[in-house]
Amino acid sequence: MSIAIQVIWLVLLASVEIVATQWEHLVRGQVRKLRNLTFTVLNHMAIPVATVALVSYSRPVIGTHWVAEMPVVSGVALTVIALDFAGYWFHRFSHRNLFLWRFHQIHHLDEDFDATTGARVHTVEEVMHQIVLVLIVVALGAPASYFTAFATASFAMAIFHHSNIAIPWSVERVLRSVVFTPALHVPHHNDDIVNTDSNFGFIFPWWDRMFGTYNSVRRTPEWRIGLDYSHDLPLHRLIIQPFIPKQLKETAMPPAKNATYETENAA
Template identity: 35%
Template sequence: MTFVEFLLAYEPPIRLGAFVSVLAAMAFWELLAPRRRQAVGRLQRWPSNLGVVVIDALLVRFTFPVAAVGVALVADDRGWGLFRALGAPAWLALIAAIILLDLAIYLQHVLFHAVPALWRLHRMHHSDLEFDVTTGARFHPLEILLSMVIKIGVVAALGTPAVAVLLFEVLLNATSMFNHGNVRLPKRFDKALRWILVTPDMHRVHHSEAPHETNSNFGFNLPWWDRLLGTYRAQPAAGHEGMIIGIEQFRDPTELRLDRMLLQPFRDDDRSYPLGRRGPAS
């Protein structure tokens, strides 16, 4: 069995193992070196945040039995996609696919802030009153389904190798938990690292209640897209200890309940953070 065959054969345990390992490591790191003091504790937030992870995983499995990896295998079998049309070698297709999938996720993230109807789905991710490893997995099930549809379309259009899809999804899941971590990095290390990887201090700005900060630092893996496309913001105006996490509509702690979280997209309110509402410059 080749390495690629091994990855594809053991896809579910690889995904689960990576998720549990990174979650446990980040949770321990947060205990050892927290970046911010949390006013709302884990016992109040984690059951709902992890509960929605279970719902998302089950929903994707039942709705998309083959998901993006399966579509990649079909595309390869039928000769679909840009990489096949260009005759790209396997190693180049793998690297390019991971980079282009990351760009697609960045653009999708911007879209979910720019379109009010999509922001209603995405804002559940932002309504967490604290910022830690579980925030990185807190996404509304409808957003997860729509994201999967978009990802499947990109995978088919590119002719992405199946192993690249699996590696990217595992990497995206791991880096999302990392860059949502309530962890402290040395300032010099953070400054250097954020040239090649989105760091917790970089992404935390995106979870500020201030609209002009919410609409910045959209990247999950690679920081290049924010820098190249003008959405990069180095630091929050109030500092990391002083900034307010969350959004103004859902500051009541009862909104942290799982049932309340799932109903947030359907709540009737006229306040939002569409991309055009930037607020004052910091």
């Protein structure tokens, strides 16, 4: 059921993007989107089932029953807030640790910004992230259903705040005080490192405000989306790149201004 909701949400936002586009598309064609969606298919084949099963098995054996004994609304809210807080730090640390960055850069190599960008996460990174979340859920004593609620909400928010949807400022101003919006998250995908190293939150922007990484700068037409040291890569390279001994930054050709992987290879 959770996976069905996530798929429907992705299709819905992708459809809204067609009629309410906020920013000009930077990459032509559908190859990029298919590349991104391949990752979400791979990640959804086994990871959700495995993590829920692990929580269900581990909590009665080594976990507590603290959150499970709370009223449902309070328990779910606490679980979501705790896991989102952990996600903020995992994400932030992924930008600082070279091993984790090997996998996280696959997300940032995307040279455009839309709903499919939110679905593009290397499977190994997703596994590592899920392990951290499972440990926290078990320690809290939260039921597997609470973890599923968080997983569904965080995926939905990741797709939303990566979407290329125009939101009126009157609505945007209210939304961004509670959750991440596309306009608030897009600086994180600018190839300027000052912007890339900001807005690490998944659902709530509170952690960035609390820990000094909040960035409200607005996107301009001159912005390049991606990383300053490499173009996007073909699917097979995206999958194996983290396992190549040399860091991509040491071997890649920096992209020319206003050029993309597809446009250069189509020339």
